[in-house]
Amino acid sequence: MPSMLESIIQVRHFTAAHHSATVIDDISFDVYRGEVLVIAGRSGSGKSTVLKHLIGLYQPVAGHILIAGRDIATAEEEERTAILKNIGVTYQMGALFGSMTLLENVRLPLEEYTDLPPEAMHLIVRMKLKLVGLETFMDHVPSELSGGMQKRAAIARAMALDPQILFLDEPSAGLDPITSAELDQLILGLARNLKMTFVIVTHELASIYAIADRVIMLDGQTKKIVATGRPQDLRHTSTNRWVRQFFNREASEEVSG
Amino acid sequence: MTLATATQMAGSLTVHRTGENGTLTLVLAGRLDMNSTGSIWRDTQRVLQEQPTVQVVVEASGVSYCDGAGIALLVKLQQYQASLGSALTISGLQEEFRRLLDIYGQISIVPPTGPHREPVSLVEQVGKAGEGLWHDIQVLLTFAGELALTLVRAARHPHLVRWRDAWLVAEQAGVDGLPIIALIGVLLGLILTFQSAIPMRRFGADLYVANLLGLAMLREMGPLITAIVLAGRSGSAFAAELGTMKIREEINALSTMGIEPVRFLVLPRVLAAVTMTPLLTVFANAFGLIGGAAVMVPLGVPLVTYVNQILSAVTVGDLLGGLFKSLVYGIVVASIGCLRGLQTSTGASAVGRATTSAVVSGIVLIAVVDGIFAVLFYALGL
Numbered sequence: 144m145p146s147m148l149e150s151i152i153q154v155r156h157f158t159a160a161h162h163s164a165t166v167i168d169d170i171s172f173d174v175y176r177g178e179v180l181v182i183a184g185r186s187g188s189g190k191s192t193v194l195k196h197l198i199g200l201y202q203p204v205a206g207h208i209l210i211a212g213r214d215i216a217t218a219e220e221e222e223r224t225a226i227l228k229n230i231g232v233t234y235q236m237g238a239l240f241g242s243m244t245l246l247e248n249v250r251l252p253l254e255e256y257t258d259l260p261p262e263a264m265h266l267i268v269r270m271k272l273k274l275v276g277l278e279t280f281m282d283h284v285p286s287e288l289s290g291g292m293q294k295r296a297a298i299a300r301a302m303a304l305d306p307q308i309l310f311l312d313e314p315s316a317g318l319d320p321i322t323s324a325e326l327d328q329l330i331l332g333l334a335r336n337l338k339m340t341f342v343i344v345t346h347e348l349a350s351i352y353a354i355a356d357r358v359i360m361l362d363g364q365t366k367k368i369v370a371t372g373r374p375q376d377l378r379h380t381s382t383n384r385w386v387r388q389f390f391n392r393e394a395s396e397e398v399s400g
Numbered sequence: 401m402t403l404a405t406a407t408q409m410a411g412s413l414t415v416h417r418t419g420e421n422g423t424l425t426l427v428l429a430g431r432l433d434m435n436s437t438g439s440i441w442r443d444t445q446r447v448l449q450e451q452p453t454v455q456v457v458v459e460a461s462g463v464s465y466c467d468g469a470g471i472a473l474l475v476k477l478q479q480y481q482a483s484l485g486s487a488l489t490i491s492g493l494q495e496e497f498r499r500l501l502d503i504y505g506q507i508s509i510v511p512p513t514g515p516h517r518e519p520v521s522l523v524e525q526v527g528k529a530g531e532g533l534w535h536d537i538q539v540l541l542t543f544a545g546e547l548a549l550t551l552v553r554a555a556r557h558p559h560l561v562r563w564r565d566a567w568l569v570a571e572q573a574g575v576d577g578l579p580i581i582a583l584i585g586v587l588l589g590l591i592l593t594f595q596s597a598i599p600m601r602r603f604g605a606d607l608y609v610a611n612l613l614g615l616a617m618l619r620e621m622g623p624l625i626t627a628i629v630l631a632g633r634s635g636s637a638f639a640a641e642l643g644t645m646k647i648r649e650e651i652n653a654l655s656t657m658g659i660e661p662v663r664f665l666v667l668p669r670v671l672a673a674v675t676m677t678p679l680l681t682v683f684a685n686a687f688g689l690i691g692g693a694a695v696m697v698p699l700g701v702p703l704v705t706y707v708n709q710i711l712s713a714v715t716v717g718d719l720l721g722g723l724f725k726s727l728v729y730g731i732v733v734a735s736i737g738c739l740r741g742l743q744t745s746t747g748a749s750a751v752g753r754a755t756t757s758a759v760v761s762g763i764v765l766i767a768v769v770d771g772i773f774a775v776l777f778y779a780l781g782l
Contacts, residue, residue, distance in 0.1 A: 228434075241746070241749060242747070242748075242749050257434045257435065258438035258439070259434070259437060260438065260445075262441075263437065263441050263469065263473070263476070266475060266476055267468050267472045270468060270471065271468065273504070286747055302468075303468075304434055305468045305469075336503055337500070337503075338496075
């Protein structure tokens, strides 16, 4: 974790609901510049819901989410675009455009938001694809790539505009352990070398241990944050039995008993 | 740096030529980011092309921020000078940006090789198209065989059919399609009658327009418009529905559960279409004749005369022949819709292609089957 704690995202008294059922109940936390923050929890605990609010897809029922001091939910069109240019998002299934090559996928945000000459865009796209190890695949369409490659290409697209914050939704879902570990290395490399801030939703324990500076644990029953801290610390010292179970990969009693 | 500084101090370029040997110094300052690098990029390109120089120095101590676009500019300058066999020195770049340059900088000048798409000759195109058509016919025959076997099995064991799905599809393809069938039927009757009544009136034969309309609607137009509307409404829907299931791997899930997709998905749809098409055709015929009456009565032909004229011209055989044709059209349209859905490859555009193909193939096959019926009916003297 960076030594200087500068908060880049502030979540305050945030409540989320889905069809009038509360999913997240009055939670507050900060994301610090340059850290890799993992939002973890069991399936259905609202991890992806939190992420979708952070990136402005959904509006909070109550509370505020400030990204670099601006509230994405209430921002005007222009301000909202400025915020969105500064964040990159990858989705669970990659969400690459199937009819476009990797080159075109990564170039799209550059074409939409900058006035760079085509030659410059081409070079930037190649730089980004090289960073994720896909430079030689830039003329392929997503369906010609493996799942891990698609995830990496999605990260390259999310990074096209050099955002300060990258949001990744289940980056290692459906990947084998080796590919998943390679993806973890990529994320760590980007965080350390490019000083990017990562907010990652995952429940892959191996990934959490490998990349997380800090973990926020959500509980689907209380709909609140049950623990925050370094994964190694939570594993041993958490007072919450359920959190210890999660980090030690134990089944809950209803299931095992 | 917060987002607020993004607008501060846009990047700038100043050019100096110094020394006797003509060293070109490009002074870069401010923010080299996605927003400001575009104009600087164009300026540097112009300067370097106008004044090709052996020694170029980039003075970058004034650069306060540099993202991928700024690094790309530096990489481009390095590559451009290297291609001329000239030197480039970057001085004063902050340590963190120099590290970025090291990370990003090793981009080869040689463009990467992608999958090569060579132009295909006309002969090869024709050959491939022919091969594709032959393959398509084979698939169609296989599918027809599989469907026929499933139908036979379903006739022996009716509980194998998902009747609830069949009812639902029957409602969507049949009842919900009635208004459009009625509208098109009336309009077609109106137009046919009007177009033929005017010239035939010159011969005093306008009464026989009723005969013409009755025969045309019952034998040909009624079944045909019903089938085309069915292809557009339901064939496409079947293809889109099954295609989406295919790309979501639901079809694979069915197969691995030991449930044949043809029985589970295709059979209810085909059964529903087969029962609904003749019924819709009856309505299409009736509305077509009503449309005809709407023209004939104002032209001075009493309604009773119009009806009697039709009854004298058409036989039960004409009606049943038309209905039989519509039944076959129903099978064709529903089957091809389902087949195209099951053939869907991957990706969102594949569903679109499957849907288009379902409608186009459906209409083409309707025309082909209609032609076969025309010959068949003639040979049988019907």
